[in-house]
Amino acid sequence: MKLSYYPGCSLESSSKEYNMSARAACQALDVELIELKDWACCGATSAHSVNHTLSITLPAKNIALAQELDADLTTPCAACYNVLKKTDYTLRHDEEMRTKTEQITGFKYTGQVNILSLLEAVATKVGAKAIAAKVKKPLQGLNAACYYGCLLVRPPEVTQFDDREHPQSLDQIVNALGAKAIPWAYKTDCCGASLSLTSAEIVQKMVGRLVNAAQEAGANAIVTACPMCQSNLEMRRPKGAAGMPVFYFTELIGLALDLPDANRWLKLHLLDPLPLLQSLSLAR
Amino acid sequence: MELITQAGLDFYREIREKSGQPIELCYQCQKCAAGCIANEYADYYPNEIIRLVQLGQKEKVLQCKSIWICSSCETCGARCPNGINTRAINDALKEKAIAENLVKDNKVYLFHRQFLNSVLLNGRVHEPTMLALYKLKSKDLWSDLDFGLKLFTKGKMPLLPHRVKNRRAIKEIFNQSQNQ
Numbered sequence: 034m035k036l037s038y039y040p041g042c043s044l045e046s047s048s049k050e051y052n053m054s055a056r057a058a059c060q061a062l063d064v065e066l067i068e069l070k071d072w073a074c075c076g077a078t079s080a081h082s083v084n085h086t087l088s089i090t091l092p093a094k095n096i097a098l099a100q101e102l103d104a105d106l107t108t109p110c111a112a113c114y115n116v117l118k119k120t121d122y123t124l125r126h127d128e129e130m131r132t133k134t135e136q137i138t139g140f141k142y143t144g145q146v147n148i149l150s151l152l153e154a155v156a157t158k159v160g161a162k163a164i165a166a167k168v169k170k171p172l173q174g175l176n177a178a179c180y181y182g183c184l185l186v187r188p189p190e191v192t193q194f195d196d197r198e199h200p201q202s203l204d205q206i207v208n209a210l211g212a213k214a215i216p217w218a219y220k221t222d223c224c225g226a227s228l229s230l231t232s233a234e235i236v237q238k239m240v241g242r243l244v245n246a247a248q249e250a251g252a253n254a255i256v257t258a259c260p261m262c263q264s265n266l267e268m269r270r271p272k273g274a275a276g277m278p279v280f281y282f283t284e285l286i287g288l289a290l291d292l293p294d295a296n297r298w299l300k301l302h303l304l305d306p307l308p309l310l311q312s313l314s315l316a317r
Numbered sequence: 318m319e320l321i322t323q324a325g326l327d328f329y330r331e332i333r334e335k336s337g338q339p340i341e342l343c344y345q346c347q348k349c350a351a352g353c354i355a356n357e358y359a360d361y362y363p364n365e366i367i368r369l370v371q372l373g374q375k376e377k378v379l380q381c382k383s384i385w386i387c388s389s390c391e392t393c394g395a396r397c398p399n400g401i402n403t404r405a406i407n408d409a410l411k412e413k414a415i416a417e418n419l420v421k422d423n424k425v426y427l428f429h430r431q432f433l434n435s436v437l438l439n440g441r442v443h444e445p446t447m448l449a450l451y452k453l454k455s456k457d458l459w460s461d462l463d464f465g466l467k468l469f470t471k472g473k474m475p476l477l478p479h480r481v482k483n484r485r486a487i488k489e490i491f492n493q494s495q496n497q
Contacts, residue, residue, distance in 0.1 A: 042442040047473050073481050074436040078389055079429035082411050085335070087494040091436070094490060137493045187391035188402060197395050223354050223390035230451065231424040232386070233460065235358050268464050301471050303464070 034158055036149070037099040038066035039117070041110035041260075042074050048110075048260035050298035054283035055109040055151055061167065061290050062159045066107070069098040075116040078227045089130060090137045092120040096148075097140035105147040107154045109283065111259035112226075114150040115184035115192070121148050122191045150185055152258040152282065153194050156202035161209040169291040171211025174313035177285075178217050178247035178255045179203040182262045186221055197221070203282060207256055210289035217250035219243050224265040233269060241271040248275040253309060255279045267304045278306030288315060325373020332370050335409035342399035343367045349393035349403055359383035363393045363403045370406065379414040383407075385425040424455050437491050440481025445474045 044052035059066050072095050081088035095117065099106035108114050124131045124142045131142055149157075155164075181200045189197040198221060204214035222243060225236030243266065247255050254277050257263045266279040279302075287295040288310070296316060299306050310316035321329070333340045343364065350362035361369065361383045369378040378384075384407045394402035411426075420426050428451050435447040448465070452458045468474045481487060 043444065045441070045479050046444045046475055047468055049473055071440075071482050073440045073487050074442050076436065077432065077442075079432035081389070081408055083415060083426070083429050083433070084494055085408060085412060087433075087491065090490050090494045091487075094486070137490055183388075183390040183392070187395045188404075189395055221392075223388050223392070226388040226390070227428070228386070228388050228425070230448070230461075231428050231455075232358070235355075235386070239354060268461075301473065303467055303471075 034063065035065045035067065035104050036107045036154060036158075037102045037104040037146075038068045039072055039075075039095055039099075039106060039108040039113060040068065041108055041113035043260045043264075044110060047264055050301040051109055051260050051263070051281045051283065053294065054281055054287050054298045057292050057294055058155075058283040058286040058290070059151075061286070061292055062155065062164065064154065064159065067102060067104065069095060069102070069106075072098060075113045077112055077116060081116070081119075086133070086137075088116070089120050089123050090134050092117045093124065093134045093138050093140070093142070096121060096124070096142070096146060097138060099146045100140070100143055103145070105149060105154075107149045107151050109151040109258070109260075109281075111150060111182060111184040112261055114148065118148045119191050121146075150194070150258065152185060152203060152206075155282075155286075156206060161205040164206060164286065165209040168209070168211055168289045170289055170315065172285060172289050172313075172315055173211055174253075175212035175285075175315065176215050176251055176253050177207050177212050177280075178250060178252035179207055179214050179220060180243065180247075180255050180257045180262060180266075181220050182257065182259050183221065183223050183226070185258060203256060203258060206282060207285065210285055212285065212289075215247075215250050215252050217246055217252065219246040224262045225269070226261055226265070229261075229265050229269055236265055236269045237271045240266055240269045241274050244270060244274045244277065247277065253277055254306070256282050256285060258282050264303075267302065270304065276304065278302065278304055278309055280306060321373045325375065328373050328375040329370055332406065332409050332413065335412070336402075336405040338401050338403075338405050339399065340367055340370055340401065340406065343371065343401055344399070346398060348396045348398065352392040352396050354390060354392070355383070355386050355388060359386050363387075366410070367401065367403065367406065370410075378410060379417060379419050384410045384414070385423060427451065427455055433491075437488065438484075439478045440484050440487045441479055443475075443478035445469075445476065446478070
């Protein structure tokens with residue numbers, strides 16, 4: 034299967050292990066990713082906070098690139114996904130905005146390209162069964178709190194993916210890898226997102242709540258599909274909270290499928306996940 | 318007795334149009350407030366923001382903290398029984414507050430400006446320069462230096478930006494979107 038691929042800005046720097054593991058996991062799962070040529074930033078929270086038109090026109094430029102490739106578009110970043118999907122929804126339903134966007138960006142929207150988060154692509158186009166069949170090293174002993182955050186499931190009329198309050202797709206993948214997805218109540222609570230830089234103390238409290246809840250539920254790790262959630266959970270961990278590591282789901286796929294580069298990704302974390310994995314004999 | 322002035326009514330209509338949200342449908346059930354994770358740091362609950370807009374309380378709502386402390390998690394909108402997306406209302410209010418020059422000494426706005434400047438300059442965000450400029454301008458240079466250094470030593474803060482080739486097209490999108 035072929036998908037056009039939009040990594041997003043943070044996957045080129047602070048979250049590069051997500052990019053590396055996403056590409057490796059997809060290759061192992063027979064998903065061909067073709068990176069959009071000369072893609073630009075989606076505008077993220079900043080564009081929609083200060084200029085609504087820009088929040089549609091900037092991502093639309095990338096949808097235009099995916100149209101040229103004639104392949105559904107996937108992105109590992111939950112924030113980029115949310116912005117691209119919202120733009121697609123607007124272009125589909127708001128004629129006035131579509132006309133304006135087409136004028137500004139100089140492309141004709143066809144509506145032929147579907148926008149998928151990488152989690153959605155792996156869950157629906159590959160599926161837990163096919164993943165389980167490829168597992169070489171089941172992640173036994175890993176009790177994972179699957180953390181979806183906000184941007185994959187809300188607003189539900191736009192994302193149209195999984196349950197808005199109690200999503201399951203990531204749990205199913207984690208279970209397919211031989212780990213145990215533990216039930217907990219904070220799957221879709223916000224981590225504080227981009228407030229991390231402007232109001233670090235607020236984000237610390239939000240992150241503390243999440244980590245405590247995961248620990249109480251019996252987790253020894255958290256799994257995410259969002260670079261912003263992952264870095265907030267690592268960098269804004271309050272003193273005294275449990276030290277459990279935070280994985281990208283693609284890293285867990287890499288570990289369970291015994292992909293050769295897995296250790297390279299894990300070494301890039303700010304909160305070292307290797308001691309836990311070594312104690313469970315899951316990493317060298 | 319006059320409940321709302323003409324100017325207040327115009328403001329309500331403008332925000333309703335800009336946000337595209339059926340603001341008039343809010344009956345204050347407070348489901349949004351019950352799920353809002355930013356409540357304890359904000360000056361108004363989401364339902365109060367909506368009520369202020371309904372009543373045309375322009376100055377109060379455009380100068381409040383809540384619209385900037387909202388992390389756009391969209392829990393409010395996902396749970397609203399009347400299909401009101403409060404995030405979209407907050408975005409419209411922020412845009413209006415900027416247009417009216419009412420945003421002063423606001424770190425969140427400063428961050429958004431640095432972020433978008435980086436996009437305008439490179440086509441993509443170059444995290445190291447964007448973060449450094451934000452830290453410099455917010456006069457808070459030291460608080461995250463340890464994380465910055467860790468990221469740098471792990472090779473996660475590239476010195477040179479990955480720039481888009483067709484930056485002229487990006488600049489054009491910015492220019493034309495600003496004029497809307």
